[in-house]
Structures are given as C-alpha cells and as structure tokens.
Amino acid sequence: MLRFAPSPTGDMHIGNLRAAIFNYIIAKQTNQPFLIRIEDTDTARNIEGKDKEILSLLNLFGLLWDKLVYQSHNFSHHQKIAQYLIAKDKAFYCYCTKEFLEQKREEAKAQKRAFRYDESWAEIHKDSNPKPVVRLRGAREEIGFVDEIKGEISFNPNEIDSFVILKDDGIPTYNFACAIDDMLYDISFIVRGEDHVSNTPRQILVRKYLDYTKDIGYAHLPIILGESGSKMSKRDNASSVSWLLEQGFLPQAIINYLIAMGNKTPTEIFKLQDAIEWFDIKHIAKSPVKFDIKKLRFINREHLKMLNESELALLLNTKDASVGGLAKLYLQEASTLNEIRDKIDSIFAPKDIYALYEEQDFSEPCEILYKAFVALMAEHSPALREYGALKTELMTRTGLKGKNFFKPLRILLTGTSHGLELNDLYPFLQLFLTDIVRLKS
Incomplete structure (x- = not known):
C-alpha cells in the first residue's frame, strides 16, 4: 500500500x-x-x-x-504498543522536567556540541514530576536504508538517542505514530520530502524493536x-x-x-x-x-489550448461555447483563467470612454462612433454581421478614420485600446453586441 x-x-x-x-x-x-x-x-x-x-x-x-x-483514531493502539515496548525494555519512562532538558541543551550549545539525551537522567525528577513521557531506547548499532533518489543513507548510533514516543498527556509523537501506522496499514513504499530523512532511522528503529521485518522502500524528494x-x-x-x-x-x-x-x-x-x-x-x-x-504559465497555456470551447466556457462560469471560443483566441496573450476572465470581463463591462487610453483622450470620437453603432443596432443593419462591412459602414457614417477610428472602435468593443486583431474577435463579439456596446454612466 x-x-x-x-x-x-x-x-x-x-x-x-x-x-x-x-x-x-x-x-x-x-x-x-x-x-x-x-x-x-x-x-x-x-x-x-x-x-x-x-x-x-x-x-x-x-x-x-x-x-x-485519521491517525488520532489509532491513539489507543499506539499507547498499547508503547506499553509493550516498556515491558520488553525497549522503551522507558522519563521523568525529566522541561526546564532540566532545556538547561542541558544550553550547556551543549555553550560547549559547541550536539545535544544528546542521556538515559541516566530518566529518573532524576521521579519524585517531583508525576507526568513522565515515554522514550524509546536509542540505537545501539548503525541504521541505514536505500533511498531511490539519494542512494544509500546511514546513521551512526550516536545520532539516534532515546527519543520521546508518548508525550506526558499520552499522545504519541509524530515518529512513533507514523512508524506504527506504516506497519498497521502494510505500507510498502514511501515518497516524502527530504526534511523527513532524519525521521526515517527513528521510524525504522521503532519497527526493529517490534521485530517487524518487512522492508519499506523510501524516496525523499529534494526541496x-x-x-x-x-x-x-x-x-x-x-x-x-x-x-x-x-x-x-x-x-x-x-x-x-x-x-x-x-x-x-x-x-x-x-x-x-x-x-x-x-x-x-x-x-x-x-x-x-x-x-x-x-x-x-507556459504549461498552463498549453493545457488551456487542449480544452474545447465548451469546456473552457464552463471554467469561465458560462455554458455559452461562443465565450469559450473568444477565450481560446485570447490564449495568444493570456496564460491563466484569471487573465482570460479579465479580458472577457473588459469586453462585457460598460465602457469608460472618458478614461485616458495610452495617455490620450478618445472620448470625442468614442461618442460619435457609439451613436453610429447604436443606430446600426436599432436598424438591425446587415453590416453588423461581418467586420469588414461594419468598418466600412461606420467610417462612412462618422467620417472618422485612422487612429481616431480604430482606437475608439476597439475601446467600444473590448474596453482596451490595444490587443488582438478585431477581425479575429468580431465573429464572436457580433453575437453579443447589445451586451458589449454600452457606456459607463
């Protein structure tokens, strides 16, 4: 498993x-x-x-x-196994106070040596500490394992001192509960982060003391x-x-x-x-x-491209495949669903023609073009069906041309002054013109 x-x-x-x-x-x-x-x-x-x-x-x-x-559902099982290990002299009660252990850590730090628990400390505070922890006896020999990524890894006995397996409230520690549950559920192979490498020999030691002989494979992933x-x-x-x-x-x-x-x-x-x-x-x-x-972002864009129009539309919270088709066009310049949503939202939002676009004011030609556009929609003009015909008709009616025509047209249709070719967008936009060609009040 x-x-x-x-x-x-x-x-x-x-x-x-x-x-x-x-x-x-x-x-x-x-x-x-x-x-x-x-x-x-x-x-x-x-x-x-x-x-x-x-x-x-x-x-x-x-x-x-x-x-x-849930690991907590096995607490009673963990506690019984801890008692079994005590009975086999593979674990013992430790009455050391937290203050005493902290003092020993500070002493080790001052002497620039690694802190190691000494089993002779176990009963120093037996008379004054009514809530002992349970510790597993430290390793007596080298513990090693083969990591499928890192190769052979081994730990000397002095690197694995007697460690806590049950806290003073009876709750098992991570390493103990983990080792027992991997036995309980017949785990055969474990992939986890390399921050767990130092935990692995402790978990192996727990199983060794319980005479568990099944080899568990390991692969510790680099950070x-x-x-x-x-x-x-x-x-x-x-x-x-x-x-x-x-x-x-x-x-x-x-x-x-x-x-x-x-x-x-x-x-x-x-x-x-x-x-x-x-x-x-x-x-x-x-x-x-x-x-x-x-x-x-690159990989995400490629996966978005693999979706059809209907699938993409559903991810954008609509069932209209035409919106999905419009979204697929925007994959030329967008890489995430959020970026596509921003593009689509800008198209369907009322247009702010009085804002500055590229630090320029296009409000006057936008007003002229908007009135002509609304008139065409009111007339149900055939020119609305195709971009070339629309462009010709609007230019004729407004007298606008060049930048003063194309920038305002793009603003009215997409809410921006630059982007994809309108000729490519319009087959989809023309299906929603009454929703798109609106001004912000």
Missing part, C-alpha cells in the same frame, strides 16, 4: 502535493491501494476544517484514495526553492496550492509541472494518466529544484 500523510495544520504546500502525486502514481503502477492518512497527532496546531480542505484538493487533482484514516534561490516558505504565494488555483492555474497543468520538475519526461506536456505509463521515481534529480512560475 502507498500512502500520503498530510497534517491538518496549514495550507497544502506544492511540495506536499508533489509527494501525493508520486505516491498515487506508484500505487497505480504497482496495482496497490492508495491510502490517505490525516496525521492529526499535533492537537495544539490542528486547524478546524483543514482536513476537509486537503481532501477536497486531492479530489480536485484526481488523486482519489482507496482508504481514508523546492523559491525564485530567489532559497527554500520556498509559506510566505511565497506560489508555495500554496490554493493560491495557484485562485490565480487560474489548472489542476492538470500544476500536476504536469510538478511531475516534470527535476525529472526526465518523454514529452513536455502530458496528463496524469500519461505519467502513470512512464514515470520512474529514480529519474528525479537529487539536487533542489527552483520553482519557475514562467514555466508553469
């Missing part, structure tokens, strides 16, 4: 989504179930409703799961860098999956981009189903990858 294990403590990061995509693909490739495990052990940081938001996003991206579990070259943080808007969607990027384009990042793909533009045919986790680059919004 493959799993994606998000925490409901904040917005979904693109790095999390990338891990979810890869786990999903490998599950499909190997014909194994795909599990979503909501890791809600950090009760203080859990945000109400974030789990539903995560599930909604996964659904939107087509990452449909076979099983959904995603922001455009500045530093690690992408929550302050980077583009790090948020919700923000990218709000900007008008398509789910299928985001998937395409995240799979292609630091990867060798047979084609530049593809869909999730295509990737299932050829994806290989071993081809992911070991080094960090920089997030390139320009590249995402």
Whole structure:
C-alpha cells in the first residue's frame, strides 16, 4: 500500500502535493491501494476544517484514495504498543522536567556540541514530576536504508538517542505514530520530502524493536526553492496550492509541472494518466529544484489550448461555447483563467470612454462612433454581421478614420485600446453586441 500523510495544520504546500502525486502514481503502477492518512497527532496546531480542505484538493487533482484514516483514531493502539515496548525494555519512562532538558541543551550549545539525551537522567525528577513521557531506547548499532533518489543513507548510533514516543498527556509523537501506522496499514513504499530523512532511522528503529521485518522502500524528494534561490516558505504565494488555483492555474497543468520538475519526461506536456505509463521515481534529480512560475504559465497555456470551447466556457462560469471560443483566441496573450476572465470581463463591462487610453483622450470620437453603432443596432443593419462591412459602414457614417477610428472602435468593443486583431474577435463579439456596446454612466 502507498500512502500520503498530510497534517491538518496549514495550507497544502506544492511540495506536499508533489509527494501525493508520486505516491498515487506508484500505487497505480504497482496495482496497490492508495491510502490517505490525516496525521492529526499535533492537537495544539490542528486547524478546524483543514482536513476537509486537503481532501477536497486531492479530489480536485484526481488523486482519489482507496482508504481514508485519521491517525488520532489509532491513539489507543499506539499507547498499547508503547506499553509493550516498556515491558520488553525497549522503551522507558522519563521523568525529566522541561526546564532540566532545556538547561542541558544550553550547556551543549555553550560547549559547541550536539545535544544528546542521556538515559541516566530518566529518573532524576521521579519524585517531583508525576507526568513522565515515554522514550524509546536509542540505537545501539548503525541504521541505514536505500533511498531511490539519494542512494544509500546511514546513521551512526550516536545520532539516534532515546527519543520521546508518548508525550506526558499520552499522545504519541509524530515518529512513533507514523512508524506504527506504516506497519498497521502494510505500507510498502514511501515518497516524502527530504526534511523527513532524519525521521526515517527513528521510524525504522521503532519497527526493529517490534521485530517487524518487512522492508519499506523510501524516496525523499529534494526541496523546492523559491525564485530567489532559497527554500520556498509559506510566505511565497506560489508555495500554496490554493493560491495557484485562485490565480487560474489548472489542476492538470500544476500536476504536469510538478511531475516534470527535476525529472526526465518523454514529452513536455502530458496528463496524469500519461505519467502513470512512464514515470520512474529514480529519474528525479537529487539536487533542489527552483520553482519557475514562467514555466508553469507556459504549461498552463498549453493545457488551456487542449480544452474545447465548451469546456473552457464552463471554467469561465458560462455554458455559452461562443465565450469559450473568444477565450481560446485570447490564449495568444493570456496564460491563466484569471487573465482570460479579465479580458472577457473588459469586453462585457460598460465602457469608460472618458478614461485616458495610452495617455490620450478618445472620448470625442468614442461618442460619435457609439451613436453610429447604436443606430446600426436599432436598424438591425446587415453590416453588423461581418467586420469588414461594419468598418466600412461606420467610417462612412462618422467620417472618422485612422487612429481616431480604430482606437475608439476597439475601446467600444473590448474596453482596451490595444490587443488582438478585431477581425479575429468580431465573429464572436457580433453575437453579443447589445451586451458589449454600452457606456459607463
């Protein structure tokens, strides 16, 4: 079984989504179930409703799961296993106060050495601290594993000291709950971010002490860098999956981009189903990858081009395929749904002819042209059916020509003084002239 294990403590990061995509693909490739495990052990940081938001996003991206579990539902199971480990002398109660441990950390820092927990401290405060934690005994030998991206990784025993598996309120820690649940649900392979590399030997140690012999495969994804070259943080808007969607990027384009990042793909533009045919986790680059919004914009435009007029219209909240046809024309200069919406909204909004366009005042020729246009519509003139005939008729009636004709005509039809050729736009615009040729009061 493959799993994606998000925490409901904040917005979904693109790095999390990338891990979810890869786990999903490998599950499909190997014909194994795909599990979503909501890791809600950090009760203080859990945000109400974030789990539903995560599930909604996964659904939107087509990452449909076979099983959904909440880690908190297994708390009693985790606690029983902790007691079993205590009975086997693989874990023990630690009565150290937080103040004592902080003092030891400061001493280590002052001496410029790594802080390591000493098991001899365990009962120092037994008489004064009624709420002990439970710690797993530290590693006694080297722990190593093969990472499908990074290769062989090993940790010396002194790098894995005795760590907390149950907090003083009985709630399991992340590493303990994670290790137990990966056993419980028979997880075979894990794709996650490289910030988890140091967690992996601790989780292996938990299973080792429980005599769990199944080998779990690992692939730790390199971090995603922001455009500045530093690690992408929550302050980077583009790090948020919700923000990218709000900007008008398509789910299928985001998937395409995240799979292609630091990867060798047979084609530049593809869909999730295509990737299932050829994806290989071993081809992911070991080094960090920089997030390139320009590249995402290019991929998004290509996916928008793949939609037909009706599909594009629905994404713009209309069932009129003609609007979808108009939107497809604007893909010459727009890359996201938001940019297309701005173009379409500008066309259908009442026109402000008294505004300055390119720092020029076209209000007078706009007024003249508007009156002639309204007259043609009132007459149901045949000239309205074709751009060439319309242009000739309006020029004849108004006496306008050159820039004083074409700029005002474009303003009345599109709300801007420059853009795509009116000759290309007009076959779609002429279907909505009464909605388009209106002035702002």
